[in-house]
Amino acid sequence: MDFSYSARTEEMRQKLLTFMDAHVHPRIRQHHEEIHAGKFPVSFMEDLKALAKEEGLWNMFLPHLKDGEPGTPLSNLEYAPLAEIMGRVPWSAEVFNCNAPDTGNMELLHMFATPDQRAQWLMPLLNGEIRSAFAMTEPDVASSDATNITTMMRREGDEYVINGRKWFISNACHPNTTVFIVMGKTDVNADPHKQQSMIIVPKDTPGLEIVRNPTVLNHHAPEGHAEILFTNVRVPVSNLLGEEGSGFALAQARLGPGRIHHCMRSIGAAELALELMVERAQERKTFGKYLADQGVVREWIARSRIEIEQVRLLVLKAAWMIDNVGAKAARKEISMIKVVAPTLHTTVVDRAIQLFGAMGLTPDTPLADHYTWGRALRFADGPDEVHLQSIAKLELRESNMGNSATYLTSPKR
Secondary structure (H helix, E strand, O other), rough: OOOOOOOHHHHHHOOOOHHHHHHHHHHHHHHHHHHHHHOOOOHHHHHHHHHHOOOOOOOOOOOOOOOOOOOOOOOOOHHHHHHHHOOOOOOHHHHHHHOOOHHHHHHHHHOOHHHHHHHHEEEEEOOOOOOEEEOOOOOOOOOOOHHHOOEEEEOOEEEEEEEEEEEEEOOOOOEEEEEEEEEOOOOOOOOOOOOOEEEEEEEEOOOOOEOOOOOEEEEEEEEOEEEEEEEEEEEEHHHHHOOOHHHHHHHHHHHHHHHHHHHHHHHHHHHHHHHHHHHHHHHHHEEEHHHHOOOHHHHHHHHHHHHHHHHHHHOOOOOOHHHHHHOOOOHHHHHHHHHHHHHHHHHHHHHHHHHHHHHHHHOOOOOHHHHHHHHOOOOOOOEEEEEEEHHHHHHHHHHHHHHHOOOOOOOOO
């Protein structure tokens, strides 16, 4: 395995860094001010998207883009360092049409959509003309186990009738969101992993109600992490994504590369926090000494650098494996990064907050926002505990397939 950046990756990194410096970083304050003034979407987003598209910094997460589809196709390993750069400014991924949950939805549509579905939904998403949401999790069941989902999708003639309640549905409140991919049960008598299906539901379909947009650690996200009610929502059978009963498999296909994106963005957030920590430590004095001269601060800096490098290598390995052997073969590595990256995210940001003191809790630094989302990532796409169970099961299974170790058995004397 070679994780050094290829010439192509380095070229894209430099282009992205230049774009961020020229167009994104100067807008950070304006973005904050407009959001807090209730202006959303922000006034400059479409202009930045147009610029990014012109420069080829567009849809970089889809390795198998076809001729005529807009974007720059990169492998997961090539895209990973670009996602890290975007992670430094949480809203910047939208500028490049690389923002969740649209990325995962585009991946699903790219793999499984019919020609009509591609024309109606995929192409507008690839062009950045609309946005989307993915409705899987529910408030009344532990949705990390998708077999628990209770939303029902009953077929009546040429329609499916959907009834259920979803929540923490990211992007649901974005004004440009026009379509949901909804996961529910079409056959409760089938095998537990064949009961679920995914159906495309336009946002303006009668019976689809956004009940509320709860805050996350008291942080308001205007795009929403909404609670949604589906009451006798009717959509044509042609809106089924893939085959009936394939919903669980589709969800797994969607989550593999998406976890790479989330984890690399977390590394970007941790890198930013470490940079701020180092800068603060060298300019702030306490008890007559710079913070950088305090042993505990030096330890925080050192541990942060070690942990970032460790996690980055593991994420790049997972990306390499998805590219070379597929997400199924990389499932243990994907679970591993999903545990360690959010923990890294919050650990390093928390150290930086401690170093900044009260200022670290305010909007005067980006640390509070980064911490909030890092904490949410510990259960988004599956809680740590589920991934730890998966890792242990795979480790035990691999051990049973090999030869038993004899190192603990001493020879008789």
